[in-house]
Amino acid sequence: MLALTRALAIELARDKIRVNAVLPGAVETNMLYTGLGRGHLEGEGVAELLSQLGSKHVMGRVGQPGEIAEAIYFLADGGRSAFMTGQSLVVNGGQLRG
Secondary structure, three states: OHHHHHHHHHHHHHHOOOOOEEEEOOEOOHHHHHHHOOOOOOOOHHHHHHHHHHOOOOOOOOEOHHHHHHHHHHHHOOOOOOOOOOOEEEEOOOOOOO
């Protein structure tokens, strides 16, 4: 994905088209809830599983959909991100721990 983002940014720059990527971490969505049931984490109930997953992030929690939307909005707003292309914006709450 990163290589594709950069390649498209180079290819489309002459047409004034910017290409960037948003790389979200764990976000509290229905898809995350489905994934919690796959046994990657051990615990009783959704709240405990979310807490365990959140503990893997520097911020101590999983993200909210609106937080990812704000990052996308920033990139879509040509006035705010006009000089960005070929970049990857990591929005993962500091997911540095395994």
